[in-house]
Amino acid sequence: MSDKSSSSEKIRVRFSHLGLVVSDIEMMEDFYTRVIGFERTDGGMTGQGVVMIFMTLDSSEHHQVFLVEGKPDGIPGNTIIPDGPPVLHHLSFRVDSLSDLQEMYKRLQTESDREIRTVTHGVCWAMYSTDPEGNNIEFFADTPWYVHQPYLKPMDFNIPEDDLYAQTEALLSTEPGFQPIDDFYGDLKTRVPEKVPA
Numbered sequence: 001m002s003d004k005s006s007s008s009e010k011i012r013v014r015f016s017h018l019g020l021v022v023s024d025i026e027m028m029e030d031f032y033t034r035v036i037g038f039e040r041t042d043g044g045m046t047g048q049g050v051v052m053i054f055m056t057l058d059s060s061e062h063h064q065v066f067l068v069e070g071k072p073d074g075i076p077g078n079t080i081i082p083d084g085p086p087v088l089h090h091l092s093f094r095v096d097s098l099s100d101l102q103e104m105y106k107r108l109q110t111e112s113d114r115e116i117r118t119v120t121h122g123v124c125w126a127m128y129s130t131d132p133e134g135n136n137i138e139f140f141a142d143t144p145w146y147v148h149q150p151y152l153k154p155m156d157f158n159i160p161e162d163d164l165y166a167q168t169e170a171l172l173s174t175e176p177g178f179q180p181i182d183d184f185y186g187d188l189k190t191r192v193p194e195k196v197p198a
C-alpha cells in the first residue's frame, strides 16, 4: 500500500486564483481591468518594496488574479508557444453568449494589433490572443451542441451573429458525435455516479 494520499480522500478543493509575475504592473492592471473587466480589490507595496495588485471577476472571491512585479527579461519560451512564457499555457475566460464573444472580439481588435485566432471547438466558440506581456488568453462562449473532442475549426467572427450561429450548426451537424449538449450531459450522468462529499 502506498502512503501517498489520493484525491478520493474527502477534502473539497476548489480553484481560487492565479498569480502572474509581470514586468509592467500598471500596463497589465489596465488591460485586465479595462479590457477584460476585472475589479481591482486591493494593491500596494510590501515592506520589501514589492508592488502587488489583487483583482477579481467574482464578488465572492477577493482575488482571482494576483499581479506582482519581478518578471526577468529574456525568459525563454516553450516548445509549443515559442514566444510565450515557459510554463503558463493560457488563461481562459467564459462569456455568456456568442454576441458577447463577438463584442469582446471587436474590443480586442481596437485594443492592439496582437493576433486573434477565432475558432469553434464544437462545444464552444473561442478566440485566442495575448495580454500585453505575451501571456496567452482565451475567451469562449458555450454552444448548445456537442461533438467528439478534440475538435477545432477556424471561424470568421466578423459576420453577423445569426450567420455565425447558423454556419457553425451546419458545420457541426455532420461531425462525429453531434448532438445537443444537454443530451451529452444527460448520458454522462448515467455513466458517472455523483460524488458525495464527506
Ligand SMILES: [Fe+2]
Pocket: 090, 092, 138
Ligand atoms: Fe482553454
